[in-house]
Amino acid sequence: MKLKMIKKIVSHNKKLSPNFSVRIKKIKYIIIHYTGTSSVSEALNIFKDKKSQVSCHWLITNKGILYKIVDEKYTAWHAGVSFWKKEKMLNDSSIGIELDNIGHGVGYRLFPDKQIKVLELLLEKIIQKYKIKKQNVLAHSDIAPNRKLDPGELFNWDRLAKKNLAYYPEIKNYSRKNIFFKLGDYDSKIGLIKIKLTDIGYKCSKNNNFDIYLKLVIEAFQRRFLPEKINGIIDGKVYSRILQVSKNA
Numbered sequence: 001m002k003l004k005m006i007k008k009i010v011s012h013n014k015k016l017s018p019n020f021s022v023r024i025k026k027i028k029y030i031i032i033h034y035t036g037t038s039s040v041s042e043a044l045n046i047f048k049d050k051k052s053q054v055s056c057h058w059l060i061t062n063k064g065i066l067y068k069i070v071d072e073k074y075t076a077w078h079a080g081v082s083f084w085k086k087e088k089m090l091n092d093s094s095i096g097i098e099l100d101n102i103g104h105g106v107g108y109r110l111f112p113d114k115q116i117k118v119l120e121l122l123l124e125k126i127i128q129k130y131k132i133k134k135q136n137v138l139a140h141s142d143i144a145p146n147r148k149l150d151p152g153e154l155f156n157w158d159r160l161a162k163k164n165l166a167y168y169p170e171i172k173n174y175s176r177k178n179i180f181f182k183l184g185d186y187d188s189k190i191g192l193i194k195i196k197l198t199d200i201g202y203k204c205s206k207n208n209n210f211d212i213y214l215k216l217v218i219e220a221f222q223r224r225f226l227p228e229k230i231n232g233i234i235d236g237k238v239y240s241r242i243l244q245v246s247k248n249a
């Protein structure tokens with residue numbers, strides 16, 4: 001019933017993107033993006049343009065129409081330079097889903113229920129088909145924190161997790177008050193926090209420096225797991241959340 005519904009939506013589609021290559025790895029991840037374009041047709045034009053060198057497997061409009069852009073058996077070009085859990089360049093091991101949304105800056109908006117409902121059906125199908133771990137359903141910002149913000153803090157990971165389609169432990173009341181680290185700080189505890197972030201999957205250098213890359217990783221972590229405030233600072237709440245998320249990562 002559910003699969004049929006997706007197929008029906010796909011039939012809207014005509015031409016697929018030319019931007020793909022032969023897949024050389026097993027599908028292990030799902031990467032969620034926003035298009036960052038002001039319209040669906042703008043996004044479709046980019047994906048259909050050979051010169052753009054970008055694509056994805058699926059695009060979901062804000063009205064909940066699903067477009068097939070590249071067949072899942074091929075590698076689509078959506079992740080770019082990326083890293084997760086010691087794996088580099090995730091295009092070959094992932095499926096890329098683009099959500100129609102103008103993105104950060106003027107007009108960044110909530111993802112409508114219609115769009116997310118279709119995403120949920122699609123995720124269910126892909127997760128089942130390729131036996132993907134829910135910890136491997138990721139944001140583009142997770143795997144490229146120095147370049148990407150998408151899908152961003154307005155994307156509701158909690159909703160997906162409640163349907164067992166993503167990893168998002170329920171936020172607890174945190175009490176640690178003595179932790180505060182920011183860009184430029186140096187402390188052995190920062191080194192330990194980096195190890196926990198590495199356990200989750202993020203790329204971190206192995207030292208005790210709070211460098212610019214760590215700030216971007218913390219921002220990506222906040223966008224993903226603690227979206228109430230994005231400031232790239234490790235306070236007691238962020239620290240506790242990192243420990244909590246790393247437990248079952």
Ligand SMILES: [Zn+2]
Pocket residue numbers: 032033034078140148150
């Ligand atoms: Zn993206």
